[in-house]
Amino acid sequence: MDDKSERDLAALIKERNAAFEAGDIEWAARQLPFASSRRVVELAFHKARECCTAVSDAKRQESRAILAAMGSGPFGFNREGK
Numbered sequence: 414m415d416d417k418s419e420r421d422l423a424a425l426i427k428e429r430n431a432a433f434e435a436g437d438i439e440w441a442a443r444q445l446p447f448a449s450s451r452r453v454v455e456l457a458f459h460k461a462r463e464c465c466t467a468v469s470d471a472k473r474q475e476s477r478a479i480l481a482a483m484g485s486g487p488f489g490f491n492r493e494g495k
Contacts (some may be wrong), residue, residue: 433462434472456485463487475482 414422414457433460441458448454455490459476462468 430465430467433458433465433468436472436475452483456480456483458489459483460485 428440431437438455438458441461442448442451442454445454445457448457459479463473463476463480466472477487
């Protein structure tokens with residue numbers, strides 16, 4: 414990977430982490446312009462944030478609770494946790 418690509422990736426990761434910490438669903442909507450619904454954007458945001466170890470535990474737990482309230486769960490698990 415060249416220096417510019419590495420800088421671009423680092424900037425994207427920094428932007429993503431800030432959006433996750435802020436709970437910026439609008440950031441997620443901009444990343445998913447063809448999402449079929451707002452619910453899809455919210456599910457994608459919370460599933461990704463719940464997995465992101467660069468985000469505070471409190472925000473990850475918040476996403477886990479939101480996913481449960483939406484009848485979903487983290488990546489790789491159904492709502493029964495299996």
